[in-house]
Amino acid sequence: MAGLSTTTPTPTEITVHQQSRVLEIAFSDGARFRIPFELMRVYSPSAEVKGHGPGQETLQTGKREVLITALAPVGHYAVQPQFSDGHDSGLFSWDYLYELGAHEARMWQDYEDRLSAAGLSRDQPMVAKGGGSACASH
DSSP: OTTOSTTSOOEEEEEEETTTTEEEEEETTSOEEEEEHHHHHHTOOSHHHHOSSTTOOOOOOSOTTOOEEEEEEETTTEEEEEETTSOOOOOEEHHHHHHHHHTHHHHHHHHHHHHHHHTOOTTSOOOOBTTBSSOTTO
């Protein structure tokens, strides 16, 4: 995982808050974040969302009410959430969760800007690309 090293802060506590739809995560350096499920879902590090290279990203919509239905550990470096919309292929490394928490405001603004440029809204239902929503190469 990019940026993961012996100096990467590691989680000391992870709590899934279903009612408020946030993942609360405390890190070994004292940082604590409350990351909205929607932010995690629209910035999932999966190929389905990110694509396989620049320009292949899929802008996510209709994720405001998404829940995390399961959260599985992946080794000692990540978690893999399963979202209520069926998405479960993103591995969220400690450094990526830290980035989401530390840069939440900038990432929300970037997301809103991309939605606006595409003439879309956060609540608009997803339109399947190419007849399906899964990454065709996996």
